[in-house]
Amino acid sequence: MRVFFDASAFAKRYVEESGTEQVLQWCDRATELALSVVVLPELISAFCRLRREGKITRRQYTALKEQLLQDIVDALVVDTTPQVLSQAVRALESHTLRGMDAIHVGAAVECGAQAFITADRQQASAARAMGLEVVQV
Numbered sequence: 001m002r003v004f005f006d007a008s009a010f011a012k013r014y015v016e017e018s019g020t021e022q023v024l025q026w027c028d029r030a031t032e033l034a035l036s037v038v039v040l041p042e043l044i045s046a047f048c049r050l051r052r053e054g055k056i057t058r059r060q061y062t063a064l065k066e067q068l069l070q071d072i073v074d075a076l077v078v079d080t081t082p083q084v085l086s087q088a089v090r091a092l093e094s095h096t097l098r099g100m101d102a103i104h105v106g107a108a109v110e111c112g113a114q115a116f117i118t119a120d121r122q123q124a125s126a127a128r129a130m131g132l133e134v135v136q137v
Helices: 007-013 020-029 039-052 058-073 082-094 099-111 121-129
Strands: 002-005 032-036 076-078 115-118 134-136
Touching: 002 007, 002 020, 002 099, 007 020, 007 039, 007 115, 020 115, 032 099, 039 058, 076 099, 082 099, 082 121, 099 115, 099 121, 115 121, 121 134
Parallel strands: 002 032, 002 115, 032 076, 115 134
Antiparallel strands: none
């Protein structure tokens, strides 16, 4: 099963918070993890923010980054192709979304994701309307 994770959900794989257990279960269940190309910079940005705020140490930051980089080696990383961007625009025109959230939805639609995992309520609504099977964590 191809399972697509947006950044808000995939972050829970690395940082323990509400929904982490569900995300880990979906990771185990997936035969293929699918991610938008924007997940890497979004998660690195979040890890850097945690480091700056003193919520994680430099060593923890390095370990999180290494784990993320290892995880994406085996993932289907969906680029921002014209088709993905077209789907993102479609989502933006009919839903209240941030740009990056729309790119995640567009990427999930274009890669034929069988499940779309998100922690964002507005993104979940848009993804459902675009025909995706949504799991909100």
